Amino acid sequence: MEEKDIFEKVIEILKPYVRETEDLKTATKETDILNDLKVNSSRLVDIILAIEDEFDIEVSDDEADEVQTIGDTVSLIAGKI
Amino acid sequence: MNTTHVHQKDPAAYGRVLFDMKEKEVHKISAPFRIRFRCTIQKWVDWVCFPLLAPLIIFILKYVQKNRIRDLKKVRMLFKRIAGESKIPTLICANHLTKVDSIYIHHAFASLPYYWRHFRLFSWNIPAKENFWTKPLDRLVTYLGKCIPIVRTGSPEHHKEVLDTLRYLLARGELCTVFPEGGRSPDGRVNVQNVRYGVGTILNGLPDYRVLCVYMRAESQKKMSDMPPKGDTLYFDFKVITPQSMQTGRRAERDISRTIIEKIKEMEDLYFEKHKP
Numbered sequence: 025m026e027e028k029d030i031f032e033k034v035i036e037i038l039k040p041y042v043r044e045t046e047d048l049k050t051a052t053k054e055t056d057i058l059n060d061l062k063v064n065s066s067r068l069v070d071i072i073l074a075i076e077d078e079f080d081i082e083v084s085d086d087e088a089d090e091v092q093t094i095g096d097t098v099s100l101i102a103g104k105i
Numbered sequence: 106m107n108t109t110h111v112h113q114k115d116p117a118a119y120g121r122v123l124f125d126m127k128e129k130e131v132h133k134i135s136a137p138f139r140i141r142f143r144c145t146i147q148k149w150v151d152w153v154c155f156p157l158l159a160p161l162i163i164f165i166l167k168y169v170q171k172n173r174i175r176d177l178k179k180v181r182m183l184f185k186r187i188a189g190e191s192k193i194p195t196l197i198c199a200n201h202l203t204k205v206d207s208i209y210i211h212h213a214f215a216s217l218p219y220y221w222r223h224f225r226l227f228s229w230n231i232p233a234k235e236n237f238w239t240k241p242l243d244r245l246v247t248y249l250g251k252c253i254p255i256v257r258t259g260s261p262e263h264h265k266e267v268l269d270t271l272r273y274l275l276a277r278g279e280l281c282t283v284f285p286e287g288g289r290s291p292d293g294r295v296n297v298q299n300v301r302y303g304v305g306t307i308l309n310g311l312p313d314y315r316v317l318c319v320y321m322r323a324e325s326q327k328k329m330s331d332m333p334p335k336g337d338t339l340y341f342d343f344k345v346i347t348p349q350s351m352q353t354g355r356r357a358e359r360d361i362s363r364t365i366i367e368k369i370k371e372m373e374d375l376y377f378e379k380h381k382p
Contacts, residue, residue, distance in 0.1 A: 066299070066301040069359065085355075
């Protein structure tokens, strides 16, 4: 799977958790999930679990703690599939 | 001991064996020396200062705030029956409407002399450092009130240390109070979607536990506030549950946390059913 496809899937996964879905239209790899998209920090776990289900991968706690931007998420997934 | 053999002969003995096994597992849970030392010192200091500070706070609740607890005797009797007779790790999980909810929970559950004699039942709390750590007096009261401050925006390491500390305290038979929503409910209603999974993280690492779900509300409270309305009576309801999950890791933590918040929500629905205008 190409990074572009992963990026699009990540955007889909993030949709239910962002305060303003409009923000996702301009999101880039540098977009910070918590600060720019205003995702509640306690929902990060839900996002990680959704990613595990979608891409059939396992993400460790340490790896999850490193995720800050959409680019981090895409790189993490790309490294596992 | 052969548990199967005991089971066949005496189911009650089998239950006791299982209980003993779980208890041994619980006692294996420890924490680094630094944490154990800090908690022990804090508990002793708090216990010594308790007769000086606690009556003052209760005086404020009763005679300045003029708040009352509905069915206080019944609430205290039930609490003694639930928490006083067993040292199974017990986490109190409550809804959160005011900054002083944990103080009202303390007040509702037991008298000051009872806490003095059974100080492990005076539950530990984890207030947000941002709210209670700015003024020296707040810091002192927080320290003396068996509190372990947490920085909400802190590092994962910090959060892990706080959760590990709570797990260690629970394993030692201490009671701890947490608010699964993480903060107060802005609209005055339990927000199931807003549940934090830290509560599941604490419990998932314990071989045996139970959760005392608490729903409390000042009867004229409409939305969140710093204090309950003056002169108001506070309603209390609680249920004991043992949330479990067939999953592991984060998924189990999520399941456990959701079960707890859904139970509290159910208790809220019951409250509004009983208090229909």
